[in-house]
Amino acid sequence: MKYTVDKHFFKYCAQAACASVLLACTVLWGAASTATAAVKEEQFDFKTFSFARITLQDSDSAPVRYYLSKPAHKAPLVLYIQGSGCVAPFSGLGTPNRYSNIYSWIPLAADKRYAVMAVEKPFQSEEPQQGDPGSAVGCAGDFNRHFSYDTWLATLKQAVRHALARPDVDARRVLVIGMSEGAPMAAGLARELAEVTDVVLIAANGPTQLYDFAANIYRSNASDEDKLKQLQELDRTYGAIAADPTSTSKFAWGHPYLRWSSFFAQSTAENLAHSKARVYLASGMQDDSVPILSTEVLYAQLRTQGRDVTFRRIPLAGHQLVPAGRPVPEAQPEYDAFMAWFERR
Template identity: 65%
Template sequence: MTGIAALVLAVVCGGACAAPAAREEAIDFGKTQGARFTLQRDGAPDIRYVISRPAQRAPLVLYVQGSGCIPPFIGLGTPNRASTIFSWVPLAQQGRYAVMAVDKPYQPEAPLQGQQGGALDCPKAFNDHFSYDRWLATLVQAVHHAATLPYVDARRVLVIGISEGATMAAGLARALPEVTDVALVGGSGPTQMFDFAVNIYRADAADAEKLRRLQELDATVSDIKADPASTAKFAWGHTYLRWSSFFAQSSSDNLSHAKARIYLASGMQDDSVPILSTEAMYAQLRAQGRDVTFRRVPGANHSLQAQGQPFPDVQKEYDGIMRWFEQR
């Protein structure tokens, strides 16, 4: 474990994270089998993750979901089981990889009515707990546990981060030298504050209006920095704690300090995370001589879906990530 990962675990978990007790439940995914592990910790929320069981010992692929408290799986143990993470099930059913996803601590068991990527309607316990550092510590420990399973070949580990999950994927690649490959889908580059600023400049508005919005952005960020641990105050659908911890992260810098190969995928019409943010990160990584691939998807939105394209067709973009992974 690197110093960063060790520090994260020490701060969040104390000594309780060293060797948590694990409980395993068998999961049937139709064409493949898997398990849900619960890692019990004293003084900290349990860590829970789901992993598919490949036909033979295989590389580990971790999907990290986007923002909010939408659970990555619904109806496990029932005939109506499903994943809310696009492409997780198709990849798991191939039987060629050990595919995993981790629950965010204190997430609800089912999606909330009308919920998207915000946290306004998430449980209080979720918002009181959720931050970049605590989520990173949870992911680090889940990966470490999964790497010990007999059907996991931990010599190759791919992390696919989607939206907010892309920021986490970059952080994991820095914290864990075990991560050999990392893919960021719709991910921020320099910082999430930079994303906000770029979107303001992209708006169809006069400079005076853009300046007003930029000043409003600065004022909100200053408010967050003045009370960075608050879980009672919200901005843009998330707590100040969440924003202060994520504003402190730069995927560009984290990937600069990682050993992993890098794959970037962004929609050229993404209104959430502007592709110019990803371009800035790509330029920095290229200047450093890093092994980085950038898939720019014409006409596509934050989910890599082009206008008029059936959403299932987005699968080809995730298939492209796996082809890239296999090229090593």
């Protein structure tokens, strides 16, 4: 199997494992559970497992598209929520060169013990991004004109509710795995849906993401004078975003103002405080994207609330749970650990 890594995403390539297997795709249309929606289902069969791509289409809104693996028997739902940017969960479907852009999705689906799920972001384009993965620069189509915490949460809620009604999904146990930007989304989903029983947050912020910027400035080796200048610049940038919070043409830190204003308004800690889910946190102690101090705030608040929370602090590791320069598959023991935690419930 072949792995490639970019700045913000884990790419698991199944080309070598599946190149000799013909991808069978069937398309079915039918009425959805609501009178105004239709369902399109495409089946992708691999050598050892299969999964469906399901599209929910309302006439007056953007389609909701998600992916769900077929377990060996009725099984708990495991949802992966990807990090920032507009890279689709899968690439090359319908071709021999197909792979998942969400690390560990394929091997967990192939295990067949869970119904493994991923959801496309609202207005996700199939066209390749022209900018750096993880940012929103160069995203095609309507993605940047619509993407926000609120539209993403609404998409996730609709997809999960639809998946929970499927006959091979055991709705009594639902695990949501949020990675980086996906962490506050997982917390928000756990607040909104009582069906979410367990949450794994990888590189999670605690309070607003605005805190992460300040914490990263303080943890740098710069002088206090330089830190003060950076903090003042942070305040100016935030002021500009707050003055025009719905702008999708103005960018900061690689994303439109709308994206930042909607995420800044959210606190992972507060959203989890309004859920009943068990929580597992995993963070690299050298993460320079989401400082582990932000996760420590989340952990402290959950502990003092008497919540069932586990925190895995990983020495020398960065944002992807491995030391800088190391291949992402070296993080697999960390993924195995949180799945074992889920199984012990």
